[in-house]
Amino acid sequence: MKLTKILEQVYKKPWAILPSTHQSIQDLLNRKLAGESMDFPLTEEEPLTQIVGKVAVVNVAGVILPKASLLERTCGAFSLAEFKNEMASLLKNPSIETIILNIDSPGGVVTGLPEAAKFLAKVADEKNLVAFTDGQMCSAAYWLGCQASTLFATASSEVGSIGVYCAHIDQTRAMELEGLKVDLFKGGKHKAMGFPGIPLTEEERGIIQAGVDKTYSQFKQAVLANRNVDDETMQGLTYDGDEALDLGLIDSIEDDLTKLIQFYNQS
Numbered sequence: 352m353k354l355t356k357i358l359e360q361v362y363k364k365p366w367a368i369l370p371s372t373h374q375s376i377q378d379l380l381n382r383k384l385a386g387e388s389m390d391f392p393l394t395e396e397e398p399l400t401q402i403v404g405k406v407a408v409v410n411v412a413g414v415i416l417p418k419a420s421l422l423e424r425t426c427g428a429f430s431l432a433e434f435k436n437e438m439a440s441l442l443k444n445p446s447i448e449t450i451i452l453n454i455d456s457p458g459g460v461v462t463g464l465p466e467a468a469k470f471l472a473k474v475a476d477e478k479n480l481v482a483f484t485d486g487q488m489c490s491a492a493y494w495l496g497c498q499a500s501t502l503f504a505t506a507s508s509e510v511g512s513i514g515v516y517c518a519h520i521d522q523t524r525a526m527e528l529e530g531l532k533v534d535l536f537k538g539g540k541h542k543a544m545g546f547p548g549i550p551l552t553e554e555e556r557g558i559i560q561a562g563v564d565k566t567y568s569q570f571k572q573a574v575l576a577n578r579n580v581d582d583e584t585m586q587g588l589t590y591d592g593d594e595a596l597d598l599g600l601i602d603s604i605e606d607d608l609t610k611l612i613q614f615y616n617q618s
């Protein structure tokens with residue numbers, strides 16, 4: 352059942368993530384489906400938040416999921432649900448004046464992102480919300496980061512990848528070669544849309560594309576609410592820090608998170 356849910360997330364849900372990372376997830380999943388024994392090295396979880404004086408640094412790292420189990424977090428996933436709870440707690444803390452989102456993420460699943468971004472916009476109205484990356488602030492991670500009032504990045508970081516996609520694998524031909532044919536009995540015109548071995552109709556392709564377009568529009572609106580960027584910049588490409596600065600995706604180049612913490616503690 353758990354594997355079925357993972358398959359549905361990977362192949363049927365919209366993602367705002369770097370394609371290379373999504374491909375890595377698919378490769379791991381295919382190896383698991385092929386019966387390969389896989390042991391993942393578990394790493395010790397870093398604390399979500401560090402508080403230094405009147406500054407809270409919240410680490411946004413890994414593939415973003417709506418919720419993530421302890422095992423998933425230990426393997427590098429990031430839980431939006433835990434993140435929102437932490438931000439709500441910091442919002443109520445009168446001793447915290449500045450919150451720095453320390454981001455290193457290629458993006459993740461779209462589910463829950465619009466709501467999390469709206470909540471961050473509320474946080475930015477009440478606290479000084481800053482975003483910083485010295486790694487990746489891409490796709491879903493940029494959707495979150497661009498809610499901050501000020502965005503910083505190192506010159507060699509990776510920023511942007513504003514876009515959404517949904518992957519679907521048509522297994523019809525592969526099943527035919529194995530001598531398999533699926534007979535699907537259903538109630539509801541679009542029930543079981545995308546079921547393995549059943550090709551999508553043109554109408555169903557249109558439905559999936561419409562869903563992707565809707566989410567992409569939400570993503571762009573969230574960016575444009577805070578950033579002055581042109582449409583060409585929001586076509587799925589990533590940029591290094593210098594390029595991101597020229598395009599308006601960030602506000603300044605900063606090489607050292609510690610200096611930012613010191614600056615906001617002294618201001």
